[in-house]
Amino acid sequence: MSDFHLAQINTARLRAPLEDPSMIDFVEGLTLMNALADRSPGFVWRLADEGGDGTVAAPGDPSRIYTLSVWESPEHLRAYAYQSQHLEYLRRRRDWFHPHGSQAALVLWWLPAGQIPTLRQGISRLGRLQADGPTPEGFTFREMFPAPQLAPR
């Protein structure tokens, strides 16, 4: 067991409200993909609303959505996100989301095992990545930073 886990937040801006017919495949996929995440190896925790849904809207902007989760390692998150049925939903993301342009849409960071991040912390990490580029406090799959080493006891 590692002393640190990997947290991730990602964000998207919806093309239409979730009730819109064009969003049906996305909305139906949410339940399936939440369930897949929950049973994936290395899954630790995800933010969920009262109904258990892991896609949470920004306070004050229903078109801005977030997912926030914690994994044992980058390999576990990668296996779920990119080496499972989830990839097909990612492939179709333009059907449902606006392009994010040069805005940071996903950020990863290390946190001590057992801790749980808040949405506010996640959003601030996105801002940090946007402002400073990848750092040990916020990075991406393409520019990873290793987990911190605890000082020897």
Next chain:
Amino acid sequence: MTTEDLTDLDALASLTDRVRRQAYTVVADGSGPVGRDEVAEALGVGRTLAAFHLDKLVAAGLLEVSYARRSGKTGPGAGRPAKLYRLAPAEHAVSVPPRAYRTAAELLAEAVEQAGAEETLYRVARRHGRRTPPGAEVTELLTGQGYAPVADGPERIELRNCPFHRLAEQFPPVICGMNLAMITGLLAGAGLDGEWAARMDAAPGRCCVSLSKK
């Protein structure tokens, strides 16, 4: 040339020997790790010579070694675990004069992603695939494109190699989507789209697309 290029050149130069190149091909075409006996048999050479070439390929960084008991037996009497060979994950390319097409591809992929131009890329990829001449058999078609297809029963084909591997790791939705569109186009161009359908079927260690009988 850089030092890194020279290491790559060393790796590739180890394939100039004809028998060694065939040994590499036998391992590359295997559906899992391969032992020296299988390679010796496929090449029609002795086991010692096969092992010699396989170990040279390991030293060059093209293959890696694992050990496993092949008989399924365990405990005393099961024998020593066999030394097995499989492709190493490293990629080797040498270009003279220096060319950096991968850097260009990464920049283009990032631009497509930022602009949200995936649909255009998929359309281009589909059209590109469709230009393949008709008549090829499905395995032949996919082998020719570097996918290393392997049948999983009569109804399904898995692709063991991703020709865009490094790029696909960096930009999975963009590149895997492009790949699906291209394979769909290839099937149409070859006249096989009445018989086979390509779909996203991501899993670790192989191409994100698989084919199913219609």
